[in-house]
Amino acid sequence: MKFSIYRYNPEKDNKPYMRDYELELLPTDRMLLDAILRIKTMDDSLGLRKSCREGVCGSDGMNINGKNGLACVTPLKDLKEPVVLRPLPGFPVIRDLIVDMGQFFKQYHSVKPYLINDNPPPQKERLQSPEDREELDGLYECVLCGCCSASCPSFWWNPDKFVGPAALLQAYRFIADTRDEATSERLDNLEDPYRLFRCHTIMNCADACPKGLNPTEAIGRIKKQMVKRMV
Amino acid sequence: MALPRQIFDTVIVGGGGSGLRAALQLAEAGNHVAVFSKVFPTRSHTVAAQGGIGASLGNMQEDHWLWHMYDTIKGSDYLGDQDAIEFMCRKAAEVVYELEHFGMPFDRNPDGTIYQRPFGGHSQNFGQRPVQRACAAADRTGHAMLHTLYQRNVRAHCQFFVEWMVLDLIRDYEGVVVGIVALEMETGQPMIFQAKSTILATGGAGRIYQSSTNAFINTGDGLGIAARAGIPLEDMEFWQFHPTGVAGAGVLITEAVRGEGGILLNSKGERFMERYAPTMKDLASRDVVSRAMDKEIKEGRGAGPEKDYVLLKLDHLGTEVINKRLPGILEIALKFANVDPTRDPIPVVPTCHYQMGGIPTNYYGQVVAPRGSSGSNEVVPGLYAIGECACVSVHGANRLGTNSLLDLLVFGKSAGDHVREWLKGNPQHRDLPQDAADRSLERLARLDNAESGENISEVAAAMRRTVQHHAGVFRTGKLLAEGVTKIQQVAERARNTAIKDKSRVFNTARIEALELENLVIVAEATLVAAEARTESRGAQAREDFKDRDDKNWLKHSLWYLEGSRLDYKPVNLQPLTVESFEPKVRVY
Numbered sequence: 001m002k003f004s005i006y007r008y009n010p011e012k013d014n015k016p017y018m019r020d021y022e023l024e025l026l027p028t029d030r031m032l033l034d035a036i037l038r039i040k041t042m043d044d045s046l047g048l049r050k051s052c053r054e055g056v057c058g059s060d061g062m063n064i065n066g067k068n069g070l071a072c073v074t075p076l077k078d079l080k081e082p083v084v085l086r087p088l089p090g091f092p093v094i095r096d097l098i099v100d101m102g103q104f105f106k107q108y109h110s111v112k113p114y115l116i117n118d119n120p121p122p123q124k125e126r127l128q129s130p131e132d133r134e135e136l137d138g139l140y141e142c143v144l145c146g147c148c149s150a151s152c153p154s155f156w157w158n159p160d161k162f163v164g165p166a167a168l169l170q171a172y173r174f175i176a177d178t179r180d181e182a183t184s185e186r187l188d189n190l191e192d193p194y195r196l197f198r199c200h201t202i203m204n205c206a207d208a209c210p211k212g213l214n215p216t217e218a219i220g221r222i223k224k225q226m227v228k229r230m231v
Numbered sequence: 232m233a234l235p236r237q238i239f240d241t242v243i244v245g246g247g248g249s250g251l252r253a254a255l256q257l258a259e260a261g262n263h264v265a266v267f268s269k270v271f272p273t274r275s276h277t278v279a280a281q282g283g284i285g286a287s288l289g290n291m292q293e294d295h296w297l298w299h300m301y302d303t304i305k306g307s308d309y310l311g312d313q314d315a316i317e318f319m320c321r322k323a324a325e326v327v328y329e330l331e332h333f334g335m336p337f338d339r340n341p342d343g344t345i346y347q348r349p350f351g352g353h354s355q356n357f358g359q360r361p362v363q364r365a366c367a368a369a370d371r372t373g374h375a376m377l378h379t380l381y382q383r384n385v386r387a388h389c390q391f392f393v394e395w396m397v398l399d400l401i402r403d404y405e406g407v408v409v410g411i412v413a414l415e416m417e418t419g420q421p422m423i424f425q426a427k428s429t430i431l432a433t434g435g436a437g438r439i440y441q442s443s444t445n446a447f448i449n450t451g452d453g454l455g456i457a458a459r460a461g462i463p464l465e466d467m468e469f470w471q472f473h474p475t476g477v478a479g480a481g482v483l484i485t486e487a488v489r490g491e492g493g494i495l496l497n498s499k500g501e502r503f504m505e506r507y508a509p510t511m512k513d514l515a516s517r518d519v520v521s522r523a524m525d526k527e528i529k530e531g532r533g534a535g536p537e538k539d540y541v542l543l544k545l546d547h548l549g550t551e552v553i554n555k556r557l558p559g560i561l562e563i564a565l566k567f568a569n570v571d572p573t574r575d576p577i578p579v580v581p582t583c584h585y586q587m588g589g590i591p592t593n594y595y596g597q598v599v600a601p602r603g604s605s606g607s608n609e610v611v612p613g614l615y616a617i618g619e620c621a622c623v624s625v626h627g628a629n630r631l632g633t634n635s636l637l638d639l640l641v642f643g644k645s646a647g648d649h650v651r652e653w654l655k656g657n658p659q660h661r662d663l664p665q666d667a668a669d670r671s672l673e674r675l676a677r678l679d680n681a682e683s684g685e686n687i688s689e690v691a692a693a694m695r696r697t698v699q700h701h702a703g704v705f706r707t708g709k710l711l712a713e714g715v716t717k718i719q720q721v722a723e724r725a726r727n728t729a730i731k732d733k734s735r736v737f738n739t740a741r742i743e744a745l746e747l748e749n750l751v752i753v754a755e756a757t758l759v760a761a762e763a764r765t766e767s768r769g770a771q772a773r774e775d776f777k778d779r780d781d782k783n784w785l786k787h788s789l790w791y792l793e794g795s796r797l798d799y800k801p802v803n804l805q806p807l808t809v810e811s812f813e814p815k816v817r818v819y
Contacts, residue, residue, distance in 0.1 A: 011734045028479070030567075041688040044740035045732035049270070052446040054482045054563065056374055057274040073566055094417060095737045105271070114382035115334030124288075124324075125331040127343030133336065140336045140368075140375060144273055179334065 001025050002082035003039065005046065007096055016093070018084075025076065032079065033060055033072040047096035055210060058143030061088050061150070062097050068147035068208040088150035090159065103159045104146050104166065111163060111171035111189065116182035132178040139173035139218060141211050142166060148205035148215050154198040161194035165205035165215030168196065172218035175225065187226055196222060234412070234668050236423040238660060239265045239390075241650055242411055243430045244397045244453060246272030248280075248373070248639030249618030249646075250432030251380035252326075253596075256647025258389035262654065265424065267392045267413055269448055269742075272381045276434050276446040277639065280373025281485035281559060283348060283365025284330075284640070285633035286323035290344040291363035296320040298355060299364065301812060303634060306352045306516045307627025308769035308779065309814040310466070310787070312803035315594040315623040319634075319641045326640035327366050335379040337368050338556075348556070349490040352516035352631040352819070361514050365633040370485050370559040376636060396742055397452065398671035400429065400460045400614070401663060408460075408613035409661050412671035416742060419735030421675060423668055427657050428613050428650045431457065431590060431598075432643070435619035436753040437470075440583035441699035444476050444483040453620035455749025457590045458756070459670065462600050462611060463789035463798065465622040466588035467753065468761035469770045471630055472704050474520040476582025478540035480567040483584065484560055484577060486632045489513040491556050493545035495524065496576065497532040503541075508819035515819035518629040518770045521581035525704045528580075535578055542576035581704055585630055586753075587770065588760075589622035591789065591800075596621070596646025601789065601800060608800065613657075615650060617642045624787065627802075628769020678744050684729030687744050694721045694747075698754050702761050707774045711762035718751075718758045719795070725751040756790040763797055764788065781814050 001023050008016035021039050029035050033053055040046045048071075049059040055073035063086040064074055071085075091099035117126075149155045149164035163171070171190060174180045190196040196219065205215040241257055243250045246268030257264040268275065287294035300320040304311055331337055331345060338346035347363040355362040368375035384391075394416040401410045401423070410425040436451025437443040454464055474495070475484040489495070494513050497503050507523040508515035515523075524541050527533060534542050545553065545560075550573045553561055557572075564572040591599050591608075596615040599608040618639050625638055701714025725747055730740040766780035767773045789798040804811045 009734055009736065011736055030480070040739075041686075044687070044730055044743075045734070047737050047739050051270055051274050051448045052276065052279050054279065054567070056371075056559075057270070057276075057278050057446065059270060059274050075566075098737050101271070109385055112386075114386040115332075117332075121328075121332040123328070125328055125337070125345050128339050129343055130339045130341060133339045136336045140378070141371060143278075143374075144271070174334075177334070177336075 001035065001076065003035070004082045004084045006086040008093055009045070009095055020082070029076060031072050032064060032074040032076055032083070035076055036071055047098045049098055056143060058145030061145035061147045063087065063089055068151045070145055070147070070210045073210055088146055090150050090156035091146070101146055104149055104164065107163045107167040108144065108170060111167050112182070112186065113170045113174065115174060115177065115180050117179055118181070126179050128178055135176040136173060138213055139169060139176060142169055142213060143211060145210065147208045147210055151204040151208040153202060154200060158194055158198055162198035163190065163195045165219065168199070168222065169213060169215040169218045172222050175222065183225070184229070187222070187229065190222060191226060234421055234423045236425060238425045239263050240426065240654055241428045241430065242267065242424050242426040243432055244411065245275070245432035245434060245618070246391065247275035247432060247434050247618060248277035248377055248380060248636060249643040250430070251377070251384055252640050252643025253430055253432065253617060253647040254389050255380065255384050255387055256644050257650060258384060258387035260651055262651065265390045265392055267395045267397050269394065269396050271393050272391065273378055275377060276449055277373045277377040279446060279483065280636055281370045281483060282350060282487035282490065283367040283372050283633045284327055284376070284636040285350070285353065285364050285631065286327040286366055286637065287320070287364055288324055288327065288345060288347060288366065290340060291347050292355065294355065294362055294364060296323065297809065298357060298362070299323065299353070301357050302353050303625065303631055304812045305358070305817060306629055306631040308629055308817060309781070309785065310624065310627030310768060310802055312624050313806040313811060314803050315625050317806040317809060318594045319625050319637060322641045323637055326637070326644060330376060330379060330640065333379050333383045335368065336375050337366060348487055349514060350632045351486050351489065351514045351520065352511070353633070354511070358510070361511060365487070365490060367487065370487050370557045373636060396745060397456065398674065398745065400456055401667045402460055403661055403664050406611065407661055408611060409663060412668045417737055419738060421668065421671060423663065425660055425663060427660055428615065428653055430596065430615040430617060430646055430650065431620055432618050433620045435586035436750060437583050437586060439694060439698045439750050439754040439757065441695040442476065442481050443583040444473055444481055445583070450746035451749045451753040452746065453616065454590065455752045457598070457616070458752050458792040461793070462590060462598060463791050464588060464756045465591040465787050465789055466624060466760070467756035467790055468764050468788065469587035469628045470583055470702070470757065471517055471585035471587060471770050472521040472581035473584035474517055474524055474581055475543055475579040477563065477567045478578040478580045481582050482563055482567045484543060484563065484579060488543060488545050488557060488560055491552060492548050493543055496542045496544055497527045498534040498538060499532060503527050511819040516629055516631060519819055521704055522772055524581055540578040540580045543579045544576040545572050546574055585635060586619055587622070587626040587628065587630055589620050590616035592616050592621045592623055594623055594642070594645060595649035596642050597649065601798060615646045617646045628771060674745065674748070678730055678741055679733060681729035684727045685724045687728050687730060687740065687747055690721060690724045690728060691747050691750070693724070694718070694751055694754050697721060698757060702757055705772050705774050706761060708762065708765070711758060714758045715762050718755050722751045722755055752792060755795060759795055760788045760790050760797060785814065
């Protein structure tokens with residue numbers, strides 16, 4: 001199988017280049033990550049992040065044949081050759097497929113991604129109905145891989161001002177939680193021409209999400225809540 | 232070479248469940264604490280835990296911490312220390328409620344309480360019938376827990392050093408731990424972090440096996456760090472094989488599948504666990520189920536063209552239950568087994584999953600080691616270890632499902648509390664020794680200077696093959712003795728590795744070389760301790776010594792890196808407040 005991989009080592013290279021690799025696939029090479037790691041045994045200088053290899057840690061987000069995804073849950077059999085691998089678009093590259101996610105996490109932190117409820121907790125659990133708990137499905141499962149934000153033109157242009165789909169999904173995760181008491185503070189925090197309203201519903205995020213989540217829908221719900229509190 | 236230096240009250244090595252729980256306890260109390268992680272904290276391996284957190288909340292049926300304690304001791308095959316087990320089971324409800332208050336998205340019952348499911352080895356009334364004790368967030372409990380803990384740490388303004396690899400401990404001339412040497416991966420810069428207390432929370436080393444549910448980062452760094460600093464490793468022969476790893480891929484299929492009613496079948500379609508464990512059946516403890524599966528396969532009743540796996544059937548649970556309670560499993564089965572579990576069974580095999588052994592500690596998380604030949608446990612001042620890298624020992628020779636996440640919460644919190652006390656009694660930083668960073672710098676220099684040598688991935692593959700073949704589900708003295716010789720050869724090769732890439736910036740080849748040094752230490756400890764233990768107990772099943780031997784082996788092994796030497800210490804059979812559970816024959 002033929003691969004073309006983005007390479008850049010700031011210590012050696014003036015500018016990035018694409019390097020070609022060819023790999024004889026083994027029956028055990030099922031996912032893209034399996035193949036990349038075998039390439040790495042031939043060329044130990046190839047840089048990438050990886051950990052769980054089952055799509056739950058979010059380490060190995062990259063641009064695969066033009067689409068963002070996690071290498072560990074991308075089956076090789078679905079890929080056209082040569083498989084073109086690039087770092088997540090719109091993020092500064094540290095080296096090869098490793099990007100600087102600093103801005104991405106800064107935006108995540110900016111939405112106060114934690115439960116706010118200053119009432120003294122009961123002795124046991126806070127009660128929540130199964131229906132109210134279901135509101136969190138499709139939100140809490142985010143793995144923070146960055147595939148969505150790295151596919152969003154609004155995030156590419158304004159990563160410092162637009163919160164981006166991943167962090168907005170998490171903002172809504174807490175707005176939707178019946179145990180959280182900071183909805184109005186959270187909406188204030190987002191009521192801004194850039195932070196929330198740079199989303200133009202292009203829907204690249206939902207298309208890119210390897211977990212099948214839909215940040216656009218969550219963003220729509222935040223907007224709805226804002227309208228609701230104005231009337 | 233003088234290295235840059237930073238100073239903290241406490242440094243925590245590892246940003247998984249236990250590290251984050253300890254960090255929270257300290258950061259919320261206003262201590263100056265730093266967490267070091269090789270990966271962004273939510274990428275730590277806690278994220279992959281699926282089934283639940285064990286706690287006798289009694290939301291589903293009557294339950295009691297004493298029953299949980301009994302199950303844990305029985306599960307441990309009586310090798311667990313009963314003081315630590317009582318401590319953990321009594322604290323379980325409290326730490327689960329706290330986690331809920333932090334925002335954990337637990338599944339709920341119609342009355343709004345936390346949903347609990349049955350799990351292997353958990354029973355009502357001392358083994359009478361299965362009980363629903365596993366507090367669950369679908370089959371993504373670890374993910375939900377790790378993110379919740381990280382989020383709560385963000386709120387507490389905890390300081391993180393993300394993508395830093397810790398290389399070694401710094402001990403002063405009196406043996407007190409006074410900090411760490413760590414390497415920033417993005418720049419390749421090593422640095423000294425001086426601290427009054429250091430907590431190791433680096434997780435397990437399941438990557439010593441070829442077939443493993445563990446993440447790539449699970450390389451036993453804390454164990455290598457401790458062993459190089461002269462601290463023994465406890466009970467390293469005990470590795471849990473999870474009954475249900477996806478055949479071929481190794482990816483975990485949670486025990487919650489069987490908790491929700493899934494069953495194991497052999498090639499004849501027989502529910503074979505009924506023969507091996509008449510009461511608990513598919514929910515017997517993991518060592519029992521894994522051995523039964525291995526036996527079925529060895530005796531020719533495996534499924535598939537090679538007859539080399541068994542089948543996990545869950546289609547009878549119905550699509551609704553699978554979508555609601557096991558959505559992650561649905562995803563994994565489709566992606567990694569190419570099977571739609573709402574229609575067809577999943578091919579599974581026992582797969583290395585969890586390290587019961589680790590750095591010896593007491594239930595405050597303090598590292599303890601025998602001093603001299605007296606055999607008495609003495610605290611290593613300034614050093615703590617928690618979570619999978621530690622051996623408290625609550626899991627003994629076999630861990631019960633759901634007790635790992637519980638372990639992280641209970642002992643993370645307990646270590647955090649104890650460190651706060653330690654800091655009150657030790658308000659000053661001690662001086663760093665002259666040679667503080669020498670060991671780490673020598674390790675780095677060797678890799679920088681080696682022009683030629685052994686290839687990292689080849690040595691790593693040789694290590695994994697050796698451990699897999701020689702320290703599997705069933706072991707014999709001959710197999711283990713050969714394994715010891717082979718692993719010592721591998722260790723020698725690991726001392727002579729070379730990397731081609733010498734650059735500074737995010738050099739993953741260098742990181743993998745450093746990880747290999749830790750893995751090989753764990754692998755050697757495993758084989759040496761397993762060969763010496765001439766009995767079968769929990770996860771150590773010897774075909775040449777089929778029975779448990781309480782007379783000679785009701786004791787913990789301690790392996791020292793220096794001279795690959797073994798020592799032993801007694802099991803603590805004395806709980807804190809209740810009567811001791813005397814060793815009995817283990818039947819499920």
